[in-house]
Amino acid sequence: MAEPVLMLVLHDVAPQTWPDYRPFVEAVDALGTIPITWLVVPDFHRRNPLQAHPWFLDLLGERLARGDELVLHGYYHADDAPAPRTPRDWFMRRIYTHEGEFYALAEAEARRRLEQGMQLFAEQGWPLHGFVAPAWLMSVGTRQALRGSGLSYTSDPQRFYRLPDFAPITAPGLVWSARSAWRRGLSRLVCERQLRKHKAATLLRLGLHPVDMRHEFSRHYWLQLLQRLLAEGRRPVSKIEWLRQQSLVSQPA
Template sequence: MVERTLMLVLHDVAPETWRDYQPLVEAVDALGHIPMSWLVVPDFHHRNPLDKFPGFCRMLDQRIACGDELVLHGYFHCDDGPGPRTLPDWFMRRIYTHEGEFYVLNETAALERLELGKALFQRHDWPLQGFVAPAWLLNEGARQALIKSGLSYTSDPHHLHLLPKFTAIKAPSFVWSARSNWRRGLSWLLSENLAWRCRQMPLVRLGLHPVDMRHDFSRTYWLELLQRLLADGRRPMTKSAWLRQYLEQPRSAA
């Protein structure tokens, strides 16, 4: 694909994180029609069951009507499995993240949560094509569950993956670690480097998180980067819209 595009992706979307995102979403809407992919958690940290927040769900209905996409993002978005038993697991589950929900589930448990998420989307008449694991972490059991899920795609920090074969499409993601001053400074440097390296790539993703919205420096950067990429000629698209266009492209014979 010769067209250069971007995906604006909001991670960890839940009733308690909406207050973080709302000012940024309003600022993006003021720029014009910029479709977004909302990574929705059905029951964020076991305290945000979406069925108990009808006003929030109506807001998501409105976003779909405006051309946005809702993506299933785990189910609880927290690692509630038995404690780590090895040093690598301890690092991944206690240092790297505490939210790698699908890093610890076996195939049966992962498929059960995927089905619960799909059922929630069906109750609300929300179209569903994609799933993104919290912290982008999948173990082999979760991968097998996704293969059987009937969903169309998943993603990691560097690729989109077409299901069920996990066919990889290069799609680097800008992402910040914004919990401290030094992390925000390092994230700025890494993002500017990535922007330079990816300036001719067909597709890039902006992976926003609620914590980014709690600091003027990071929130301002995301809006500025979005405007810069748009001014550079990139077309904003949701994940599902981009993949639909990608799959419609003619393929040369192998």
């Protein structure tokens, strides 16, 4: 049987959200060498361009040196497309989330933002293999832009997709909705049910968000869950490390 692994993934990484994550990351680092996958937003909500925060660029470079992975996570992480016109689009962009940046983009604009993000990574000398759309929402145009991007993978809550052909790879993920007390309570119940369902899964992904870190109940759950899964024998890996181990993407030259 394949070795069971886990991935610790931090969403919405930006200078603005680092104060939320810092205590948790320090607690994780204290547990030993645990690779973290950081989903980096180049200009969070159009107010936090990474280039304006050299200290944060240095921090992310240090994380790479530790064996972590940096992934492109949208560009602005804000939905600034024209107003929705259909009931489905209105629900997805106004009820489900206001941050589905790539949900309604045409191919040309999706490609432009992807290329901007990739250029930032290149300027910093950061290796880049993957892209994750904010809220995992992608338009047809975004998918077309990704096919020609040269990136190795993208993902949604339950799968990786190997690029350019979007070949699906089962990769169950756990995530919380932590914006209110009732949501946090329900999220814990759902996560525990998902853990039982995927107990025999080779891979489990833990998808954390800044709002999770703002509440002791959810922050404590994630740290305890990480320790529990490690004690059960799951080995922590980054996304690209696991994909390479499965020979699902090419090894670096």
